[in-house]
Amino acid sequence: MSDPVTLHDIYLARQRLAGQAARTPLILSQSLSLRFEAEVYLKLETLQPSGAFKLRGALNKIASLSSExxxxxxxxxSTGNHGRAVAWAAKRLGARAVICLSELVPANKVAAIEALGAEARVIGRSQDDAFVEARRLVAEEGMALIEPFDDPLIAAGQGTIGLELMEDLPSLDRAFVGLSGGGLLGGIGRAVKGVNPRATVTGVSMQRGAAMIDSLAAGRPVEVEEEASLADSLGGGIGLDNRCTFALVREVMDDHYRVSEPAIARAMLHFFEQEKMLVEGAAAVGLAAIEEHDIDIRGQKVAxxxxxxxxxxxxxxxARALIDYPER
Known part of the structure; x- marks a missing residue:
């Protein structure tokens, strides 16, 4: 079986994204470097026009569609960020967009999608429920389905993060990446391993409802029950008919950690108070893993x-209440 995503695919994606998605900065965190006796870098996908990495995959996919x-x-x-990215990319390219979301998606993310001119439809209690409506729109109205993660073009778009990372820090020892459907970790992992096979790619999921990790443990895609989490963007299944990211993640991920809600909360507040950054729970799980599992990164270059x-x-x-009153 051929690779679902190659390094060549990622370079082609970067060509499509030129002038559309931002090349985001990689900055050294002085506070984290001092605390962990390492060089800890932050890859700031928060500075994309849509506010998250998902813009890369969405643009790469939509740019490949025909005019018809x-x-x-x-x-x-979507659990929010992908929908916002699709809405942004569709508006940029002049296409109508309908974003289907579950009731677990925070209201601020629904509002952000609507502010971009897309229609937001809230359907059911899970991403799988929302997908039923999206697939109906494909079947009955001929709309193009922009997968959140399980599409080689989506994963290749996210992989451009890995290219930038290795260009800015070719001596990288380890990257911590949030793991949900696997498009982000799979794409980044393919790029990082393609440049430096010795670099470690570490995935991080929330404690409960981690579909990819449960699926890898089972040896096949499985369903999981979604639960509310500060890392809500990591929710959702990987699809029982997963075609791309299950195999990709299994190949490129070296190790994995689950993190608790208090650990996510502490990491979010570190970013807010020490780094002066607004960071969602899914974006803070790398730091949460290092702290909660006491991962030894001394002397390493870590992203x-x-x-x-x-x-x-x-x-x-x-998040603050969870730390101050953990029993509530």
Whole structure:
């Protein structure tokens, strides 16, 4: 079986994204470097125009569509950031967009999608429920489905983060990447391993509802029950008919950690208080893993993929309360 995503695919994606998605900065965190006796770098996908890394994959996919497909519009199911990215890319390319979301998606992310001119449809209690509506739009209205992760063009678009990372820090020892459907980790892992096979790619998921990790443990894609989390962007299944990312993640990921809600909360508040950054839970899980599991990174050059800024004041208050009153 051929590779679902190659290094060549990622270079082609970068060509499509030129002038569209931002090349985001990689900055050294003085506070984290001092604390962990390492060089800890932050890859700031929070500075994408849509506020998250998802823009890369969405643009790469939508830019590949024919003019006839663009005229019929695009649709997707999303936990928030992908929907926002599809809405942004569709508006840029003049296509109608319908974004299907579950009831677990925070209201601020729904509002951000609508502000970009897309229609947001809230359907059911899971991403799988939302996908039923998206697939109906494909079947009945001929809209193009923009997969959140399980598409080689999506994963290749996210992989451009890995290219930038290795160009800016070719001596990278380890990258910590949030793991959900696998498009982000799979794409980054392919790029990083393609340049430096000795670099370690570490995935991080929330404690419960980690579909990819449960699927890897089972040896096949499995369903999981979604639960509310500060890292809501990491929710959702990987699809029982997963065609791309299950195999990709299994190949490029070296190790994995699950993190608790208090650990995610502490990491979010570190970014807010020490780095002066608004960072959503899914973007803070790399730091959460290092702290909660006491991972020894001394002397290493480490990158944390800070994947998105989709957080509001209410969520930050919940994070603070979780730390101050953990039994509540």
């Amino acid at each position: 497909q663009l005229e019929r519009g695009v649709t997707t199911a 944390l993929i800070v994947s998105g800024n989709g957080v509001d004041a209410e969520t930050l208050m919940r």
